Amino acid sequence: MASRKTRFANNMSFDSNSLQSFCQELNLPSQVLKEAERLCSAYLHNMPIQQPLYLYISSTLVAATTLKKFPLNFCQNLLKTLSNIEDFFEFFNNFLRQTSTDAPEALVVISNYAFAWRLYKKFVEKWAQLELEEKQGHSGVGTQLRDMAWTIIALKRLSTNSNDLVENAHLILSVLYIILQNLPETVSFANNDAFDFLIKQFNAESEQAQEAICSVEGFIQGMISAGLLRISSEKTIFDGIFSEYLAANMLKLADFYISSLSPLDISEIEFLKKAQPRTPVKHTRQRKNNVELKSKRIISWDNEPETDIKSKLGDIPVQSSPYSHAFTPISSAMELNNWLREVYKKTSLSQIPILLQEYDSLANFSVYAKIEAYRNKLASIQLDKENLPSIIQETSTGKDKSEHILKLYVYTLHGMIKNEQKRQGNLSTLYSNENFHQATFACCIECIINAYGLNINFDQVLSIADVSVFEFWKLITTFVQFDGKMPVALRKHFRDVENFIMNENAWSMQSPIRQMLVQFVTECKNSSGNPIFNIFFKRLLSHTAQKLVEITEQLEILEEVKERIWELIKTCITEHSDLLASRCLDTIILCSIYAICKLFKPISFKILIENFSALYPAKEHVFKQVAGAGDIIKFYNHIFIPRFKDNLSQGTENMKNFFQSPLRASLPITSPSRGSAFCSPKTPYLTPRTRKLWASSEGSQIIPQKKGRLISFDDEPVLPKIEEVSPVHRNKK
CATH class of the missing domain: 1.10.472.10 (Cyclin-like)
Incomplete structure (x- = not known):
């Protein structure tokens, strides 16, 4: 494969012989070759070759089949020599768009591959931060330990089949902790408290980290019991695994990992053979758009x-x-995860805060009844799994997401009422307003969807909460300001939601905003217009001006x-x-x-x-x-x-x-x-x-x-x- 890549890397002209050579070496059927030729020709008809030929051929072959009849280890054989996975992922998505190809299975494979590569880069970054020291004459042991750590991570990922950022961050933390606790005598770690060091490095919550470490320890013990890992004695749990038997254990685990892969799985241990990605500087900013603004202007909200x-x-x-x-994706996910866990700990559905109890009496309202109504609404979604999948599926901790939504609803309601009471005094009318509660419920659903990466779109969120898009928009600013500890990444997500409303959702057939806009314009010709909609209108103008600039x-x-x-x-x-x-x-x-x-x-x-x-x-x-x-x-x-x-x-x-x-x-x-x-x-x-x-x-x-x-x-x-x-x-x- 390496020689094949060298053969075509600098070739900037395409011919079917190059594609045919790939198909023969990968044992692909003739129909795949025909479809690949058609797709590549369609793409190159409008787009000149600007990238190495290997990117075009790899994308074409992955997209040319349903990925259900590939030979064993096809994906890793095709993709393992890619030098820049992120460029390939971006190119592949553009390739599918330009050729109007519907290849969901292929997209999943490439998405998984891109996620694994980014995770590996994060692992390399965290490993470098350990700053392990090797004794003179024992160079190379640190590299073996690093490879062993990543192989264990890859095996664990193969068994869980999860791309959840928080879960994988805790997986890396756990493996690093176990290795630091079982270092060979030839390698030293300067920090005396490995757990505290890793907690700070990952911005992790102590209890959740302990749970993850216990899970990985059980996974390693299972491999010991299966004869995949050799230990020196039974005095300590992992004695000898990372020291005297390190090299042998590494080989055995690598062989077992390769034999466990399906044709659609990516061999993540192949990353170890690539040139090591550069460790990012701690203050690295998010990647900007390819085209930077000259003035760097943006609307102030x-x-x-x-x-x-x-x-x-x-x-x-x-x-x-x-x-x-x-923010990096993992640091943002960890920050949001920690904030939500703190919310869950503070909030009880059986004993609401005293302030809410007082308003229940003043407004002749019942938060308990509202909680039960929303619980029933979320439970009824189980009957519509085809249209609303996974809204209440269990999390990795075994907890129901619906309980998380309800706790966040109570916590949010209390925080917003407390803040608004300081500014406006008695809020009985607002508290008893049904639209206010439904919009709060919708914001909480959107927050949980963002935290767990659920595949539910914004229209479905509004449908679940039975609230209009305008009522949802009215609450966004209050929602993102009610808690000073709310992660900035979550605030930004709700600004993105607001931008989506301004640009698209506000103009859908179900939205009342267009009719309200017509009425507002008519009123403005004779008077000042609706003051609440005037705020929306100013936001709309700001959003539009930003886009135009x-x-x-x-x-x-x-x-x-x-x-x-x-x-x-x-x-x-x-x-x-x-x-x-x-x-x-x-x-x-x-x-x-x-x-x-x-x-x-x-x-x-x-x-x-x-x-x-x-x-x-x-x-x-x-x-x-x-x-x-x-x-x-x-x-x-x-x-x-x-x-x-x-x-x-x-x-x-x-x-x-x-x-x-x-x-x-x-x-x-x-x-x-x-x-x-x-x-x-x-x-x-x-x-x-x-x-x-x-x-x-x-x-x-x-x-x-x-x-x-x-x-x-x-x-x-x-x-x-x-x-x-x-x-x-x-x-x-």
Whole structure:
């Protein structure tokens, strides 16, 4: 395999002989070869080769089959020589998207492989932090111990089949602790208290760490009983395993591990043969987007008193950088896990806090009854496992997740009421409000889903709690502020949820927000409008402005043009909110950028989409699945432009008059003509002003030309045809 990789690593041209050579060495059937050739050709048709050929061939072969008929050890034989697993994982996901390949089994294998590699890097980092010292003349023992530790971790992972971050972090901690307690005489560890040292290094909770260590000790004892590990004596439990019999035990465990793998399992001990990943510096920041913002501007959520429909884009308050906190996935998961465990310990469902008991009496309400009602609701979900899987499945500790949700609900309710009471006094009316309790319940469900990585999307959370998206949004700020110890990563998750609401969920058919927006705009023309919805509206403007700044940052668009784009987007939101129905706000932003730039310095949809995809990966539905149109170009030509072509085509001189009134209360709403919105009543051809705004050479529709009548944009880059598919609502985890 290594020679094969060398043979193709620097080859930047593709031919079927290369692919055929791989298939023969891996003993793959001929139908896999045919499918692999088709997929690779489809990908390379639109995407030039920019990576080593091995990435293309590996991705193609994994995607070319259902992975159910692979020969033994196929995956590890194919993937074990990859030098950069993370690059391959990113490339493979892009490969599936570009070829529109539905390969869930393949994606699971590659996802597992990527997780295992990241876990191995974390293991190497933690091992380096031990700073073990070897006696002179005994160099290499430390490396053997490291390899033995990872082999035990790989075997334990094979038996549990779990990619839970917290569970695997405790697994690494446990194995390191056991080895530190049984070091050979030739290796020393400077710290006298290994347990305390590891607890601090992993930010772990003592009791949970002890449970994990006991589990791993039992696992190792099982291997001793099975004859897989040799010990010196029975005076101590693991005597000799990591000292005099270290090399022999390592070989035996490695052989047993390889023999235990299924065709779809990845050999994680192969990582030991790779060049060791660099140990990250402790202050390493999260990986940023591939394309960095020049200005590093981001909307400030906490200081926007003057943001309204009259605000210019440049006037909206911003802060220096969106990357103000440093977290790794494991450290974030451990912090959230510790916070939740502390909540569970503090909270009793049989004895609620005194403050809640007092409000129960004042508001003629019963938290106990509410707890029981929510418990029954969660239990009833068992009857709908097909649509709502694993919401109450047992955790690794054997506890029911529904009990965790209910304890968090009581803890959250008490914290929020306590904080709000200091500011507002008596809260009996709020306390007895059903929407308030349902929104609190929904926030708690979302928190547990985030903590355990459950496969339940946001719409399902709202359905379980029986609450509207607007009521949920109203509680977000209060929820993330009720406890000063709440992990920052969890607060960020709820900000991400808020952004998802602003961009997509608010405009779904089930959401009341669009109807509320129409009413709010009408009220604002005569009065101040609903004060609560006004807060949402300011948030919406801030979110939209942030997106516009980020998307246009790399396009070198003049500030004056950005302001015109901003005015058009605000007009869409306030006067043409029906354009948002069942669609994404991002789609409206992209169309607005394209339309205004047509009047200044045209930018093709291809460039816009490439730039957008670099900033926000895995959001193809924004331009591929647009409700009522199919793709973004058809939506722009057939739906978006008819609303604004009369005004936009007047030219830049009259643009200021068109956008003079923020809500355009004095101007009638432009409506498309009956029949075709793109044809003059006297001719089947496009009018000159419509032709100027039309995304002509990028669409898949053939537009009739008439010499001397129409403006040509034939020099524009051609966007590859976007397949027209039925709209699919985004499923958010």
